[in-house]
Amino acid sequence: MSTIHSAAQPTTPIGKTADYLDQRTKVGVLTKQLVRKVFPDHWSFMLGEIALWSFVVLILSGFFLTMFFEPSMALTHYHGEGPASMQGQLMSVAFASTVDMSFEVRGGLLMRQIHHWSALVFMAGIVVHMMRVFFTGAFRKPRELNYLVGVTMMILGLGAGFTGYSLPDDVLSGNGLRITDGVVKSIPIIGSYMSYFIFGGEFPGEHIIPRLFTLHILVIPALLLALIGLHLFLMVLNKHTQYPGGGRTDRNVVGYPAVPAFATKMGGNFFIVFGVLALMGGTMAINNVWNYGPFDPSPVSAGAQPDWYMLFLEGSLRLMPGQGTEWVIGGYTLSLNVLIPAVVVPGLLFTFLFVYPFLEAKVTGDHREHHVLDRPRNVPVRTGLGVAFLAAFVILALAGSNDLIATHFALSINTITWVFRVLIFVGPVFAFWITKRICLGLQRKDRELVLHGHETGRIVRFANGEYIEVHRPLDEHDRWLRVNYEAHKPLEIAPAMDARGVRRKGYMVDRQWQRVSRFFFEDRVEPVTPAELAAAHAHGGHDELEAERGTPELVSGSGNVEREH
């Protein structure tokens, strides 16, 4: 590395190459920034990397697949190396080439299965990474924009998965497209035309596979690549967030330099992610389309679930009762039984994700930059809302598997559906309430620990006959972790009348925001202050002194003694 910056003539081949590049691009300046850039270390910072590396595996395996896949809906009678059940069947060239790349191309099936598993892991990586970002408040200023880039990529990921899943033109994905057609048609006024736009005529037509192919291998990956670049660029520009702890502030970043340890771990992580995906592709069969057969609008099989990230939409469709939810207004049909679950519900979920950082900034009135993450317990309402969101997502996903639950547990599908219909309203509210309570409880426990330390289980009797239990105070790092946070208070607003008794414009709006703010911060647990700690010590002074001196006059046989030493 030193050769890049040295004024002397480079002698090694690497040095000469670096010199050649630097003389033409000033690459040294950029590398100087990156080479010793400090990255904080935590296992949860690796979750986004899983998504990133799965995407790289998707590109590598996807390139392999495009060499053999033919995105054509032309019909053909199959005569190839595929299974006997396929011989002579009428199918689209897309389906035939999918069978051929699995059976004729050695390693083709492996690449198909790696590709499919990578897509599932890619979405899982994104979702878990989003959870980390949400629950630790990493979306706060200055990272709101990068958060929006992330949510957009999550939605593009859904699009990539959907368009790819439909390409083999098998009977399952064909029915998936048919459901899409039904959903699109439910959109008021433009729905029927949008259905034509998508399929190039009536479902299924002859255009949908080539169109999905272009979206799947060009448009969506190009957008994703651009956004990944932007996401990483902003991450480097803003410097990574860090978990709270001694020496970590909003004005510094504590961690390890990019080269060598961090870069090595990151590179190693790519090989581990790829290796695990290869193992999955090699040992776990997925989407063996020749078992389903080519698309035919007539047959359908029960127990057919979409890929996991689409299950919530499927569940949403299944839960909606059909009776009384299709309205005819002036002769036009408004199909709320489809529109609400398939368009409104995901719309609400995604809107929540998009607006939440701005909502929270508004109700905290906080315009400072934040680089130290929150412990989820210290922001109970945010954590509660996040868990409520996840609860809704999980309930919908389970509802999307109601037929499997019915057959596996021998239950009535109607009963299960009714249970989920109630749960989708009750579950998230309950999840919010209980999560908020747990967070407040953990905060109180933190206070208790800071004020009184750990119980040691050692009972001490003084000469005057008084018994006490010895408490061991926290060391300053453990204490700092528990007191270094800010308990936001509800917004304070200017009064309705000014000093001269004139009604103030905007007061009503302010009051609404104050209400929302109160919902967020009315219940809160303040961190312990040094004064409170001093008061607690003065109150129960003996225990601390005794514990520090470590010479109790009498130790009871409580059994915990050994463990505490």
Place this chain on the structure above:
Amino acid sequence: MSENVNPNPSQDVTASRHGAHDTITHPERFADPGVPEHTTRLADRDPQAAKRAERAIVLLFTLSILGTIGTLVAYFAFRPDGTTEGVRLSNLLLGVGLAVSLLGIGIAAVHWAKTLMSSHEHVEERHESRSSDEVRTVVAQGFADGLADSGLARRGVLKGAVVSALALFPLTIAVPLVSSVGGEWNVGKFRHTLWKNGTRLAYDPSGRLIKAADLTAGSVAHVIPDVSEEMRESHEWITEKSKAVVLLVRLNPQDLKADQSPEGETWSYDGIVAYSKICTHVGCPVALYEQQTHHLLCPCHQSTFDVADGAKVVFGPANRPLPQLPITVDDEGYLVAQADFAEPIGPSYWERLK
């Protein structure tokens, strides 16, 4: 950048570390104790342990090389014999070989970084995200100068012309695209299927014609309109079949409570009823028939229809009954349609009743 330095030593220095018994005034907040002391790892202290770690890393890289060789051997040595089992074996060997090759490198790299590379924390200062006021002033001035130079503010007509031209030119691509991409603007096509008066009913997919006498009570048939073999191998057929598929059920005539026949017409024949197979919810083929209850279940979203009672919705997200295909028999005893469906089949859409 510096190692292990408390970035804020000046803050809250008045705080006592020993229970604050002797201070009268307390600071508002606790003092930051600074970055915890660096702890060394076994390999930092013990050269033997470092040597062991190095050997483990070398072993892992060697394993990866063996994995790569194994994958190539599997590729050339195990040619699938055309059976599903052969393909699966080849897939398994290639996948496991590839996994060993990759995991060897990955685990070796991470192990190396964690045991042998420096674990000293570094502290780097952050800078405010915004640019400085001076920079902002220069940028604002640059734009102001540029605007003044272009004269846009003074030349109103020019400004209008530029904005209009830029706003309009995308139409040159958008209009041809939007008008062609749908292939079709007549949404009335949703209303019609291949069925018309006299079309014979045929089994799906064989195309064999159906006589009323062939059907026993309780039996179910998946039905398509009778068309030429040539037609059945065309693309139009898949699109037409998507609308025309029908489920035929023969009930005991006394079980048939009601069908959708209007006053004065009979749409069923001797307990045989024919309903569109396309769900009125979002269009899945409704295919699961329960003989005891006469219920027809859509496997996609569990809409349930009562075949004995005009295919009414008894459960699930569908709102409307499945449309009935009016049928009768012709003089040769074959089942035939009396007419096309009386309403559009499949999911609802905005202009459905227009």
